[in-house]
Amino acid sequence: MSNASNMNFVGVDLGGTNIKVGVLNDMGEKLAYLSTPTLVEKGPEDATKRMAETIHAAVKAAGLKPEEVAQVGLSSPGTMDLPSGMLIRPSNLPGWNFFPIRDKLAEYSGLPVTFAHDGPAAAFAEYWVGAGQGEQGLIVLTLGTGVGCGIVLDGHVWNGIHSHGGEAGHNLIDTSENARWCKCGQRGHLEAYASATGVANRTIEYVEAEFKTSLTERVRARKRNDEIPKMVFKEAENGDELAVRIVKETARYLAYGMVSLIHTLDPSCILLGGAMTFGGNATETGRMFRETVKKEACARIFLHLAERLRVDYATLGNDAGYIGAAGLARQEWEEKN
């Protein structure tokens, strides 16, 4: 990509809890950042108007004039239809069905808007300015409440024909009759095993089966299930056998999901991101998780691919959504100018 223009881009990351807005220059450097609560129950009109106000406030905070912004990128959860700019049935935005969010945001902000799926947007961020720079075949798996995925091939995100080209979290990894339920309503999907929710459920089952572990007290005293992955991480760092086993099992499940991805796409690199990365490269558990993912995947793929695959952590964290949205806006703007 060229860095010749002096234009700036705004990235918006629409989530179930917050709307994050970042202003970036042509090099992908952050000039300003603001966020506003999504307030899902107030509906999409209200949120889109506040989104536009936050964009204008962030542009001002960056010390820019409105005409110095070329384009806005909007990253949103699915389901959606990218060509028509519509939300279809976004599962964590109840009541927002069939809302023409791209064109509404363009109307309220006065700027052209590029519409993106959140998984591919996060992957594009890593390709543009994160750990995936220079990777011609990049897959980013985001481990949180679910397992998100984004694919960047030869510098372009793969959106699929129906706007859901990176849904590897729903790859089938367990074909048994009593496989775990995925929140999409099907059994045996990767997400039901390797997401934070999957880790929490598996941990609770071990504790209830009275495995000897330092997790027992903490898990029983939990307020919410989503606190559990952090407990598993802490106890794994302390050397608890069951916690280490849960981390390794999570790595193996993730590897199962990666095998078909690797044989289908032949990527150069797979990055792991999201809230559940067990401390990433900075901790012993994080490094063990990454190594186990790689080892378990490589044991099940062609040697020729195993010898060349890079598995590492994403580096942009919670900023990936709006950075990727801005990057995709920049790409669309450059292609039409």
Ligand SMILES: [Zn+2]
């Ligand atoms: Zn599923």
